[in-house]
Amino acid sequence: MTIMDAPKYDAARVKRRGQIISGTLIGVLVLVVFLWFFTGRPFDYPWTWWTYWAGERDVNQFLLAVESNDMVRAYAIWNNDFDWRNHPDKYQTYTFARFQQDFGPNSNANDYGTIKSHEIVARRLTGSALIVAAMMNGRKSHPLFLAFDRHDHTLSFSPFELNLNPY
Numbered sequence: 178m179t180i181m182d183a184p185k186y187d188a189a190r191v192k193r194r195g196q197i198i199s200g201t202l203i204g205v206l207v208l209v210v211f212l213w214f215f216t217g218r219p220f221d222y223p224w225t226w227w228t229y230w231a232g233e234r235d236v237n238q239f240l241l242a243v244e245s246n247d248m249v250r251a252y253a254i255w256n257n258d259f260d261w262r263n264h265p266d267k268y269q270t271y272t273f274a275r276f277q278q279d280f281g282p283n284s285n286a287n288d289y290g291t292i293k294s295h296e297i298v299a300r301r302l303t304g305s306a307l308i309v310a311a312m313m314n315g316r317k318s319h320p321l322f323l324a325f326d327r328h329d330h331t332l333s334f335s336p337f338e339l340n341l342n343p344y
Contacts, residue, residue: 209223212226213226215230216229216230217229217230217233217300219300219302221302225302228302228307228325228327229300229302229307231325231327231330232300232307232309232325232327233297233300233307233309235254235257235325235330235332236297236309236311236323236325236332237295237297238254239251239254239255239323239332240292240295240311242254243280243292244292244293244294244295246281246282248273248276248277248280248281249262251276251280252273252276254332255276255331255332255333256268256331257329257330257331257332261273280292287321288319289313289314289316289321290314292313292314293314294313294314294315295311295312295313295314295321296311296312296315297309297310297311298310298311298312298320299320299339301339302327305326305327305328306324306325306326306327306335307324307325307327308322308323308324308325308335308337308339309322309323309324309325310322310338310339311323322334322335322337322338322339323335324336
């Protein structure tokens with residue numbers, strides 16, 4: 178094929194190709210915006226959005242289990258091991274008895290008393306952990322800070338607190 182034998186210009190084909198490219202770009206943009214809203218509008222890189230969603234979901238499920246006094250399920254979520262009763266010796270550093278002392282309905286070890294409600298107010302990704310702040314029982318000060326490990330999906334007490342002051 179030489180230059181003199183070039184195919185005839187097809188305006189419909191060029192228009193269709195432009196529509197396909199622009200439609201694909203708009204679809205990708207709509208998908209990114211949807212995922213941003215779905216994961217809770219984090220101000221972070223898109224590849225970390227899944228961690229925000231998974232961490233907030235696990236903390237929420239954990240606190241709902243504590244509120245309903247289902248300590249066995251709450252401890253399973255805490256350790257990300259729903260079969261923990263078959264090998265309790267694996268969790269000797271933070272035993273179920275100690276867990277019940279910290280989160281049980283008759284607990285004197287926490288500042289919140291019986292946990293009846295919660296609201297997640299902040300979250301921030303630091304290193305390999307997502308720090309989640311949750312207000313308990315409608316309190317307006319001193320939230321509970323939990324750390325969600327994004328590698329093994331376990332919960333723990335946060336080693337530090339987030340600054341909730343917007344200024």
